[in-house]
Amino acid sequence: MMNADTVNARERIPDSCCFVIFGVTGDLAHRLVIPALYNLEESGLLPEKFCIVGVTRTETQSKTLKADLMKGLEKHATRPVKQEIADKLFGCLTSIHADPGDPKSVEGLKVQLEKARKDKGITNHLFYLAVPPGAFKPISEMLGAAGLLKEKDDAWRRLVIEKPFGTDLQSAKQLNADLLKLADEHQLYRIDHYLGKETVQNILVLRFANGMFEPIWNRNHIDHVQITVSETIDVGTRGSFYEQTGALRDMVPNHLFQLMALVAMEPPSRFDAHSVRSEKGEALAAIQTQTEAEALKNSVRGQYLAGRIGDRQVGYYRQTKDVSPDSVVETYAALKLTIDNWRWAGVPFYLRTGKALAAKRTEVAIRFKQAPFSMFRTTEVERLSQNYLVIGIEPTEGIMLQFNTKVPGPQVTIDGVEMKFKYKDYFKASPNTGYETLIYDCMIGDNILFQRADGVEAGWAAVQPFLNAWKKAGGKGLAMYQAGTDGPEEAHELLERDGRRWRAIDGE
Numbered sequence: 001m002m003n004a005d006t007v008n009a010r011e012r013i014p015d016s017c018c019f020v021i022f023g024v025t026g027d028l029a030h031r032l033v034i035p036a037l038y039n040l041e042e043s044g045l046l047p048e049k050f051c052i053v054g055v056t057r058t059e060t061q062s063k064t065l066k067a068d069l070m071k072g073l074e075k076h077a078t079r080p081v082k083q084e085i086a087d088k089l090f091g092c093l094t095s096i097h098a099d100p101g102d103p104k105s106v107e108g109l110k111v112q113l114e115k116a117r118k119d120k121g122i123t124n125h126l127f128y129l130a131v132p133p134g135a136f137k138p139i140s141e142m143l144g145a146a147g148l149l150k151e152k153d154d155a156w157r158r159l160v161i162e163k164p165f166g167t168d169l170q171s172a173k174q175l176n177a178d179l180l181k182l183a184d185e186h187q188l189y190r191i192d193h194y195l196g197k198e199t200v201q202n203i204l205v206l207r208f209a210n211g212m213f214e215p216i217w218n219r220n221h222i223d224h225v226q227i228t229v230s231e232t233i234d235v236g237t238r239g240s241f242y243e244q245t246g247a248l249r250d251m252v253p254n255h256l257f258q259l260m261a262l263v264a265m266e267p268p269s270r271f272d273a274h275s276v277r278s279e280k281g282e283a284l285a286a287i288q289t290q291t292e293a294e295a296l297k298n299s300v301r302g303q304y305l306a307g308r309i310g311d312r313q314v315g316y317y318r319q320t321k322d323v324s325p326d327s328v329v330e331t332y333a334a335l336k337l338t339i340d341n342w343r344w345a346g347v348p349f350y351l352r353t354g355k356a357l358a359a360k361r362t363e364v365a366i367r368f369k370q371a372p373f374s375m376f377r378t379t380e381v382e383r384l385s386q387n388y389l390v391i392g393i394e395p396t397e398g399i400m401l402q403f404n405t406k407v408p409g410p411q412v413t414i415d416g417v418e419m420k421f422k423y424k425d426y427f428k429a430s431p432n433t434g435y436e437t438l439i440y441d442c443m444i445g446d447n448i449l450f451q452r453a454d455g456v457e458a459g460w461a462a463v464q465p466f467l468n469a470w471k472k473a474g475g476k477g478l479a480m481y482q483a484g485t486d487g488p489e490e491a492h493e494l495l496e497r498d499g500r501r502w503r504a505i506d507g508e
């Protein structure tokens with residue numbers, strides 16, 4: 001992991017490499033990959049010998065591709081674009097036409113990579129698949145068949161795969177099996193952009209670099225955990241994608257489970273990819289498998305109706321372009337899960353995510369058990385609130401601890417107060433895309449922030465009963481909510497049944 005602002009002694013410059021982008025003309029490359037590479041270049045974290053090879057499906061001149069990427073960079077850069085940095089980044093950019101539908105077309109790519117070896121001595125290749133999921137397998141097969149995934153003579157080959165990784169347990173297993181026939185696990189970098197977020201990475205540091213949290217981080221002291229990813233954006237132009245996906249597939253087995261795994265995992269013995277990913281995988285594999293009946297009882301799925309979010313009017317999900325008028329796809333999902341191990345048995349993890357909600361909020365809230373009340377029985381105090389530790393990821397990056405304190409005055413009265421740490425008050429960081437660390441780690445060969453096959457499959461295995469149960473239930477049980485609210489009423493009932501309450505999504 002790195003700090004993209006300064007090159008310090010611990011940060012090493014990656015080996016020379018050709019950075020081959022499939023889908024270079026697409027949205028992801030323009031919005032995130034290229035601006036992140038620009039930021040790395042500006043921070044001095046790209047190797048001296050570095051070439052971008054953009055793979056296009058139609059013949060495109062390198063000059064045209066460069067102009068197109070430059071335009072995209074100007075639009076999406078997170079920092080003011082300096083011409084000399086952009087020139088250095090695009091210095092040896094080449095556009096290559098290759099299409100898995102025409103396997104012979106890969107020859108041009110081979111020739112280009114060979115040219116980089118001869119002219120510049122670059123022998124390492126990173127293949128970034130910024131393409132729709134249906135293209136992961138054909139492109140990897142095309143590379144494999146051409147011998148481009150074979151590592152030899154210290155030259156590495158790495159394959160970066162974006163989400164979604166499969167659409168259910170079976171397809172994820174199949175994709176893993178297909179890729180592992182072509183490359184070794186250490187060559188695969190399955191991206192989950194949540195792991196590029198500083199505050200997400202900080203969960204590990206908060207837990208394992210402080211002596212005070214770990215002793216109470218278990219079922220003896222923790223009452224429950226809430227993980228929230230609420231979004232104000234609606235489905236917008238992504239109707240056809242969303243109709244195939246829904247909120248559960250889109251967010252839970254990947255982003256929300258990454259947060260859950262970091263909160264729930266056992267301390268790894270070393271800070272390396274093998275140890276960290278093994279412990280995360282174990283935590284996900286310990287999520288108790290629910291029967292379909294239990295899954296129905298322990299979940300809520302909702303779909304938004306028209307409503308107002310701030311000064312924006314949002315239409316019905318069912319009236320979105322490319323969405324069926326009688327769609328039963330969920331735009332909101334809430335689940336109650338339990339982790340069946342010694343640390344967590346009996347501690348519910350409540351997860352929720354949804355689109356077109358009142359506020360954008362990503363957080364993990366740990367609620368501690370209530371202190372014994374007996375000492376206050378003879379006082380005016382009616383109740384003690386339970387302590388909260390909240391890890392804020394959006395909109396505020398930081399940590400908040402809520403605890404009880406005496407209200408000044410002659411009588412003993414108690415109120416809950418908040419102690420807040422905000423990242424921006426302590427650290428100055430240049431604005432990043434969130435992809436810098438991930439791309440840098442790919443280049444230095446550190447896959448600690450990437451998903452391993454077992455973790456991906458454990459995630460899908462945990463959500464599969466919900467997918468099955470919801471599919472069978474069809475429209476029955478789909479709870480409607482108005483856009484601009486905090487989701488369906490049924491989601492509140494899910495916690496109220498257990499005598500608990502969600503934190504507000506639109507609080508400070």
Ligand code: BG6
Nearest residue numbers: 163193229231233250251255362
């Ligand atoms: C993506 C989902 O993976 O994550 C989107 O496909 C979602 O639907 C996005 O909006 C949320 O990411 P973030 O970083 O804005 O929380």
